[in-house]
Amino acid sequence: MTDVQLQNEAWEDTEEDTEALLDEWHVKAGEKVDAGQLLASVIVAKTKFEVVAPSAGVVAELKVQAQENFPRGTVLALLSA
Amino acid sequence: MSQVEQPSDRHIVPMSGLRGVIAKAMATGWQAPRVALGLEVGMDAPIARARALTAELGVKISLTPLILAALARTLTQHPRLNALVTARGIEEVHAVNLAVAVDTPAGLVAPVIRDAQAKSVGALAKELTDLAERARAGTLPPSGYQKGTFTLSNLGAAGIDWLTPVINPPQVAILGVGRTREAVIVRDGAPAVARVATLTLVFDHRAIDGFPAGLFLRDLGAEIAAARD
Numbered sequence: 001m002t003d004v005q006l007q008n009e010a011w012e013d014t015e016e017d018t019e020a021l022l023d024e025w026h027v028k029a030g031e032k033v034d035a036g037q038l039l040a041s042v043i044v045a046k047t048k049f050e051v052v053a054p055s056a057g058v059v060a061e062l063k064v065q066a067q068e069n070f071p072r073g074t075v076l077a078l079l080s081a
Numbered sequence: 082m083s084q085v086e087q088p089s090d091r092h093i094v095p096m097s098g099l100r101g102v103i104a105k106a107m108a109t110g111w112q113a114p115r116v117a118l119g120l121e122v123g124m125d126a127p128i129a130r131a132r133a134l135t136a137e138l139g140v141k142i143s144l145t146p147l148i149l150a151a152l153a154r155t156l157t158q159h160p161r162l163n164a165l166v167t168a169r170g171i172e173e174v175h176a177v178n179l180a181v182a183v184d185t186p187a188g189l190v191a192p193v194i195r196d197a198q199a200k201s202v203g204a205l206a207k208e209l210t211d212l213a214e215r216a217r218a219g220t221l222p223p224s225g226y227q228k229g230t231f232t233l234s235n236l237g238a239a240g241i242d243w244l245t246p247v248i249n250p251p252q253v254a255i256l257g258v259g260r261t262r263e264a265v266i267v268r269d270g271a272p273a274v275a276r277v278a279t280l281t282l283v284f285d286h287r288a289i290d291g292f293p294a295g296l297f298l299r300d301l302g303a304e305i306a307a308a309r310d
Contacts, residue, residue: 013224023098043102045223046190046216067097 004077019069110248113285130308146206151304153197159297180229243279254284
């Protein structure tokens with residue numbers, strides 16, 4: 001299993017209690033994805049980020065629902081090879 | 082994925098993305114028991130100062146950086162307005178970090194000029210231009226929107242006389258500035274025409290009372306009208 005997380009640059013120099021918003025999922029659990037494919041749109045403060053698949057695989061589970069907030073270090077989804 | 086089905090007789094804009102973020106922040110800010118105070122200030126001196134600075138620096142200096150400089154000076158003298166309401170209490174922050182409301186195609190954002198008390202009008206103007214450009218392009222990092230201690234919303238360009246903006250939580254206060262307009266005022270007992278603008282301070286009454294907030298607005302008005310560097 002591969003963890004999908006929001007890239008570190010999104011958290012750079014942010015306040016400690018900053019939470020990100022998972023604005024939209026572009027894939028569903030069970031879907032096959034390529035490496036680099038867009039998985040989710042996330043907003044931190046007022047900046048948008050795109051989360052892409054770190055490797056090819058199948059989306060095993062979405063761990064954060066759309067329109068939910070999440071803190072630094074959260075696993076957003078799991079990819080199986 | 083989350084494409085909304087559109088009925089034939091209207092267009093539905095989902096409350097997600099930046100719109101959703103704005104909506105949540107506004108709803109939070111609206112919960113503060115707030116009071117609005119207004120003051121009309123003379124703008125002849127700041128307009129003259131902005132012109133002189135534009136000539137001196139070779140870049141267009143608008144009234145906004147002059148208002149920011151006046152805000153930074155006045156907030157330093159009134160720490161209760163340069164503050165946040167948090168679970169810990171009222172946090173009076175030493176640095177004056179000014180959030181400035183900027184309209185973008187995606188919606189309202191408020192990038193932050195940090196340590197405004199240590200910056201000249203020219204430096205404030207330059208940083209504001211840079212922050213606004215990056216905010217509009219969506220390339221300003223999240224930290225560029227954080228650590229604000231007070232917010233300025235200048236709607237002068239929209240042509241309105243005054244506004245009562247919503248507090249930018251967890252900040253204690255926000256200043257609204259309307260357009261600069263010609264008005265008949267009384268000077269030395271006789272009517273005269275002067276350029277004026279209306280300032281509106283909206284503050285969280287949990288953190289500060291009306292009289293000290295009024296003194297802040299009075300001092301700010303004097304500071305803006307004096308148009309010092």
